[in-house]
Amino acid sequence: MATVYEEHARIFKAFCDEKRLRILELLRGGEKCACVLLEQLDLGQSGLSYHMKILVESGVVESRQEGKWTHYKISEKGSSYAGTLLKELTTPNAIKEEKDCCKK
Amino acid sequence: MATVYEEHARIFKAFCDEKRLRILELLRGGEKCACVLLEQLDLGQSGLSYHMKILVESGVVESRQEGKWTHYKISEKGSSYAGTLLKELTTPNAIKEEKDCCKK
């Protein structure tokens, strides 16, 4: 049972790690097979798999199986959702509660 | 010496933790004094201070000193920068490198 906070945190975890930011940068150049990512990154096979899982579960990246190879690309839907969510989380509410808390 | 990846990761760390998302939610209601945050959250004084430091260093939150009290609010500038950055990190490059890597 995950709170909405955990769900949201999971999305932004995609952007919180150096290795994953590097992967995203590579994917900005277009869909890439895992083998390409492997040779461009300082990561072992299981390490890449670990990070790709986090990226895919965040929704920011999507994967496509083609025979034994897996291809990854940035999900337009997922990343635009992340953007929308970020804006939501940082936009003031309608309700303005201007209560002074601490007497000066 | 921090890489650009670390710099970017630091910004999104604001959104990667349940407690910090809760704090942001409270700040959406307007500027809040630390004392208010403390009573609304399941956090001790030093724990709040720890998370606020991360939020402020991400640029998403800004703080204002008023006598002995510190007031926090969402930084419009910082959060719009985070939004812009997120979009950048997930938008395809102009350069399309469509090289087939693995022969089928």
Add this chain to the structure above:
DNA sequence: ATAACATATCGAATAATTTTGATATGAGGT
């Protein structure tokens, strides 16, 4: 079915983050 290869999963080791309590710093009031 077996072999060869790509990826996923597991467990242990390591590293990073978070929590907690104690103490330090810094501001305001007496």
Add this chain to the structure above:
DNA sequence: ACCTCATATCAAAATTATTCGATATGTTAT
């Protein structure tokens, strides 16, 4: 100056994330 209160910092413990190597799963070809 002292005292009080708010916040920051520190160090240790607890928790979580990441890495790495070994093994498992799944796909294709023979």
